Amino acid sequence: MRIAPITFIVSASILAMSAVAPSANAQDTATVTAIESELSNKQNELDKYSAILEKHLAEETRLQTQLELLRDRSTELDKEKNQALDAMNELYRRLIDDPSIDIGVAQSRYQQAVADHKQNKEDIAMQIAAIASQRKDIEQVRVTKHTLVNTLENLKDQLGTARVERLRNEFTREGTLEVEHTINCKRTETLAACEQRGQQMGLQKATKRFIDQIFANLTENRVVEPKRNMAGAQVQVVSSHVVDSGFSGQGNYSVNLSVTMRGDVNSSRLCNLLSLDNRYCSEYGTPLAVSYQSSYPATYSDSQLTFSDPVADTVEVATVKAQPIVETPLVKKSQSADKTVELTLRSNVYDDEVFINGVSYGATKTVVNVPPGFYDIEIRKIGYEPFKTRLNLRAAQTVNAKLVKKREPVTAVVTEQPTKSSNAIEVAVSNHDNELSIIPAGTFEMGDLTGNGLPNERPVVEKVLSHSYAMQSTEVSVAAFRQFVQSTGYKTLAEKGKGCAYYKNGAPVWELEYSWQNPGYTQSDNFPVVCVSYEDAKAYANWLSGEKGQQFRLPNEVEWEYAARAGTTSEYPWGNEIGRNLANCGWCGSEWSNKSPAPVAQFSPNGYGLYDTVGNVWEWTQKRASQSDVTVRGGAWNFAPSLARVSTRLALAPDFRANYIGFRLVRER
Template identity: 45%
Template sequence: MMRLARLALVMASTLTFASTALAQQEMTVEEIANQISTLESDFENFSGTVNTLQQEERDLREKLQNLRERNSELETKRESALAEMNDRYQRLVEDPTIDIAGAQEAYKQAVMAHQQNKADIKQQVSLVNEKAREVEEARVSKHSLINEIETLKEQRNLARVDRLENEFNRTGELEVSQSISCDRQETLGQCENRGKLMAKQKASKQYLNTILDGLSEASLARENIEKASPNVQILGSKTISNGFSGAGNYGVKLAVELRGQLPQSQACTLLNVDMRYCASEQRPGELQAGDEETVDSSVMHPLTIRSNVYDDEVVIDGVSYGSTPLEVMLPGGEHQIEILKYGYSAYAEKILLKDATAIRAELEKSDYSFTRGEKIQDILYRDVRGPELVVVPAGKFKMGDLVGNGLPNERPAETREIPTALGISDTEITVEQFGNFVEDTAYVTEAEKNGTCASLSNGRPQFNEKLSWKNPGFKQSESSPVVCVSYNDAQAYAEWLTQKSGFKYSIPTEAEWEYAARAGSETDFWWGNDVGYGKANCRNCGTDWSNTRPAPVASFHRNPWGLYDTVGNVWEWAETDEGVVVKGGAWNFTPSLARVSTRMELPSDFNSNYIGFRVVRAQ
């Protein structure tokens, strides 16, 4: 009982200690760690006490078992003494001289021993039950202590996140000097602005490194820095000195006030802890129609640019930054990125910089070189223009399953050639663009004539006479890809473009489609072999449209050759020597079917609310 009292005292003080700890929301990481260490020490001691109690219970049960076994022996002795005493009584009737006192005493002693053993058993049962209760209480208390320790560990991770955020989001000031050579095409004002911008970029990068070095868990944060998106906000700057030299160089020295900015979710990334320890934030993704997004241009974000060639030129917002690999800090907002090398296809992309971003450009050697930002858009009639096209250079590529994840009809892989450059619509043809065609020609699609637009139900297509390109069974806008169009309908649209523009339009061949969609890559998707999260609209791909409806075109990043939505959204018609296929996957199909080499053979008159198309134009 004394031991149980001490156990209860330890447990009460331990749980009070832990409960008090949980009530203190402002404890430091070190304080919580110390409390965890103390409780873990108590837990080890507690575990020893529980083990002792369990051993005592086993000893008591063993003694009880011995008493019960002795009870049988004593019962046998009592019965034997009783029989002896009865026998002597019978003999006493015939022979009064027989002494029965000895038999009586033996019986008396046997009865008393048996009764005492029964009392001992009763008492031992009580002791065993009491000890069993102690053990059970100790076990429950031990589980409670474990829970308190784990709760403190949870609180420690929360405190680590808060500490990192506080350490990162601090304000400081740096002085930086920057000297640049003015380009001949620049005015002095442009050169001065560029020099100050580059000075701010240098200050941002230096301040970011200073913050990282000063973190309590600096080593761990640097190990995970590539996975996070830390940035720096410029609060203000003051020119200490500046001026132009006679050689056309501009030098500036700035005092820059800065503040680190780290979203709480990124703190979890840097600390390599589960995201549940961070406040939930909206996942980065594309905006739906009607949504607005503001990006703080005073916040500087890291931008890393690499390419597959040497001696290229990186141009950001019209300013040359030299060759790759390149790491710069740029203010948040839209930036036009171009990577150029003579004899290679150019890389051009407009990005919305709102966190740390890395770009890997694949430039393909070809007989055709882009000029900066080159696009094609034909005027059809009045103020109606054709789809916007991007130029795809001539070249050779490997077509089919190159990774080993493909279906039988994707094999064997083979080298194909696109002999001449061509223009391909950078998005799938939209509802608005197809509507222009219908308005001009009064064209009626096969789905409208025959009631044959299919939708998926339990994985199988069902034809619905009420569905058409105007009403595909889900909400759409003018910028949504047109669906419920057959290959024949798509070909009619291409012929209309040819007639109106004077240039030859057609549906892309499968080789043209896959060449443009690969954009120089040899992976399942143009960015790699993993579909990732939020990169495309397919089933369970982590977007607002996944398994619901097509996204508006251009809702995700372009591929390196400037094409949107070659992964997911809607299947796209393509021509083959044997017939027609669809490529690219769709919003309601699994990601494995959105691989660039996936192909589904279909009849040319089939149409559904998950198939659309894009067009190509010859030079």
């Protein structure tokens, strides 16, 4: 018996789990396991260094307490020395009139007081040296910790990519099943028709069982199974042959088929199945805006499967990609699933996002083939008014959207004219260097609001800012810092022979030749200034205050996070996913990612008019008087996206400097 050539692709729906299929790709699993093992090792290492840091900090506190006691004792010993000297001098005066007076006791007292005072001074010097050594150890541990934090986040990124690739390979593997199926022939159909129907239903049974096996044997079945109807999983019949078949005397037809099949999946949906950020699936395209219908019909029409020559016993498959079945309340059910029209969407901006019936299709230019019907179209970009329209799509159509920049009612930009002193040097500066954004007074929740943060982001605390303040809309640029240096002759710590750190092989490495003028990459005047320490940033703020006649300083952490959040409660100003090309951080999809900072203001501002609060360079914040360390905020061009969250904090020594750390200032009222 021969079965004519066919193409057979079936959309997956929610099904019961079936027989065991071959095991998952061992290499993919080994890769995921290796990354998970390395993650565990690095996490243990981070925990160890966190414990070491706590001990060092406790020891520094103990040494500092002892130093204060020694200084207090120094005052007492100085007083005792002076009293002993006065007493001995008094006896010397009396000795002139009465040589028999014994001055030995007074002399011994003074000698002891001098010795005690001298010893206490030596103890103070030793204590100061011990504290300096302790702080040096603390600095090293902190640098190691922020290195480990970045390494951990990078490993998490690698793990996400490896999990997606493993799932894709598990969905698309090939296998062979043998199935047996028996049907009752209808009185109204010929034996040939009954035979054809039996073989059709046998193939249907095989494909259903195969896709059940695929899901049952996914390594992360427990994660994926609840979202099974969203997978867009498919089965392609590669080849099939009839092992045995025949009719019984009761008019039943039995067929035993051996079917070789290959799985397929809508790869752009893998991230959703694994609850991962969509950027891990960006190479696979944009998720389809369709839901896959549960469809295993009882029979197939002749237009779907055709069996003709009853002699042959093999199937050769010509691959034809099937159109998915679209379910939307705006499309009539009577429309054929394979009748589609082309819709092209364009806009006047880059890095926008297209939504069709509320589902993201990525950025323009977008071309999709969809069934005729009504569609709600929306095109968005941060900083622009969204474009919205509703189409009754009957034929191929192109939509050219024009997005208009959004007015920022909460942001007031103050452009200040620089105060020129007689020796001021004119330099070309960025258009944004003199811009300030007014940050309104308000209340907000500070810290890890989503549960994805680091331990030092907890607990969440409500903070109140009673007064508005002004903050520079961009990070301080190279041009602006050069004006300060040329006006004052200031030399940064890096330029005094100490050098500047850069990131190499997962750790900061010192380069003596690096400075704000030579950070290790090509920069221009509108790049953020880097390789500046906390004290360098404060020196710039003091100079600018004198130039402007107003008080400028580094923002404290509360001011920085409040301004960076701009009224939001999400991880980033635009939501809880980093997206692609929305900021400059490691693996964020920008042209500068993992290469260098971007020129300031290359991405859309947040709701308060601030640029680059996500990524580009870490920014120094003002430390409290009781702090020995300083916190940097905002992430950087070579750090993982998860460290560019608005609540992320890294503690560093005030004299640390790197080609990924800069700053911006606030102006006090």
